[in-house]
Amino acid sequence: MRRDLFDETHEAFRGSFRAFVRAEIEPYHEKWEAEGRVDKAMFRAAGEKGFLGMAVPEEYGGMGEPDFRYNVIISEELQRANVIGSGMCITLHNDIVLPYLLTATTHEQRARWLPGMVTGETMGAISMTEPGAGSDLASIRTTATLDDGHYVVNGSKTFVTNGLNSDLVVVAVKTDPEQRHRGISLLVVEEGTPGFTRGRRLRKIGLHSQDTAELFFDDARVPAANLLGEPGTGFTTLMRNLAQERLALSVSAISGARAVLDWTIAYCRERTAFGSRLSSFQNTKFVLAELTTATEVAQVYVDHLVRRHLAGEVEAEDAAKAKWWTTELQQDVVNRCLQLHGGYGFMQEYPVARAFLDARVQTIYAGTNEIMKEIIGRSIDSPARGDRG
Incomplete structure (x- = not known):
């Protein structure tokens, strides 16, 4: 079927990404499927080729191209090659995590996180679901209590895509447990945060090369500067x-x-x-x-x-x-x-x-x-x- 959604620039991007998939993903897909996660070197290579953070402003190292059609092309090519499990680290990073760091951040936060999101040095994830709360987000029980310039986070999350490989995770927490929707806030939890640990890799019936994991927070101390937006706006x-x-x-x-x-x-x-x-x-x-x-x-x-x-x-x-x-x-x-x-x-x-x-x-x-x-x-x-x- 004929589609007029894309122009020549988009199709050139498609050709480049198709070549990247052929060279950097397809030869290793079976290996990653068996291992349950991709090699992060592939993700960094995607950043080097310009396939990460296309919407990020140039001042933070991106293309400054907030054109969702590039995201569309990446999804289409991963499905075409039947390697969506190995490529999901890219689509989740671009389509789902990045918007939070573009729209709900301060200049200081963008300067701190976005350059690595573009180069591939920083892989993102988002963590909402809990063992006892799925589609009903208002029922989450992970708490974050402000203490001396830090939020002390306690709770657990599950079904986290990029859960093992990610370098930062946008986590939905309750900063006011007495409230439902109005008590939810978003914190960026970075690798190495004291009290933050990753659990087992979850075994799934499909998407085997896409790492899905549990996350645990045991008095994890997250800087208050990592709060996205205002408390209660999550x-x-x-x-x-x-x-x-x-x-x-x-x-x-x-x-x-x-x-x-x-x-x-x-x-x-x-x-x-x-x-x-x-x-x-x-x-x-x-x-x-x-x-x-x-x-x-x-x-x-x-x-x-x-x-x-x-x-x-x-x-x-x-x-x-x-x-x-x-x-x-x-x-x-x-x-x-x-x-x-x-x-x-x-x-x-x-x-x-x-x-x-x-x-x-x-x-x-x-x-x-x-x-x-x-x-x-x-x-x-x-x-x-x-x-x-």
Whole structure:
């Protein structure tokens, strides 16, 4: 399908990043999958090539290009190469962590953290989920008490992407445990902070090379200068940035669906059964027709939202709609494409098998799809909606 979302500069960036994936990720992906984490040398190489912190202002070492389309290209190319697990350290760093350090920081904080975020010397992570609190962020129990210029942090976090490799973590804490949403603040916890330890690497059914871990805080002393924004504003900041996070997941989901569909079409053209190409059977044609149409329609919608995001016009419910729809579509595409592969689809050496496992979490993280429907439903029921469509 033809897309007019990108110009020549974007496509040049795509070519450069595709070459980077081919040289720096693909040869090592199987090794990292087995080890459960990537070599941070790859991440630093991404920084050297200009694939980290593109939105960071030039005064802090970045490109000064707050153009989300570069982020889109990175996600698309990682899905195309079927190495999303190894590349997620890049997408999480750019799409999800970086906005907090661009929008909720002082000049001193930006000068301290952003240069390393651009070069790859500093890998970021964000930590919200706890063993007893997932989508309901107001229920988090990790506390931070101000004491002599430091916040004393106690609690634990789980399901932290980049949990082992990260150098700084944006942590959601309760600075006022008596409050729910209004008691949440954000602290940047850096590697080497006394009382801050990392737990085990969590074993997942997919995305094996993307390190996911537990974090523990036992009277961890974090400088008060590491607070993002004002105390009690953390929930508002999280909600503001979750829109881009969910849009980024939509980009990843539709890119993954299209990649699997392309592999499956090629497979069906080559594979024979009963003396005929698999693609010649009516059932195969109908399945591929349905999936091709659905992915093209979804791609147009996601591209539309990317344009709106560039203009600062994407609302929480827009991102929720995209995240819900595209991740559910991705599940359908990978499942039905795996079926068309027959027994080979169950073999891990076939890309569709890995995509099937890697894609499963998409409907869960960044807020489950059930929560996405709740957000959409609330917006429909809101009197402030008016005539907005």
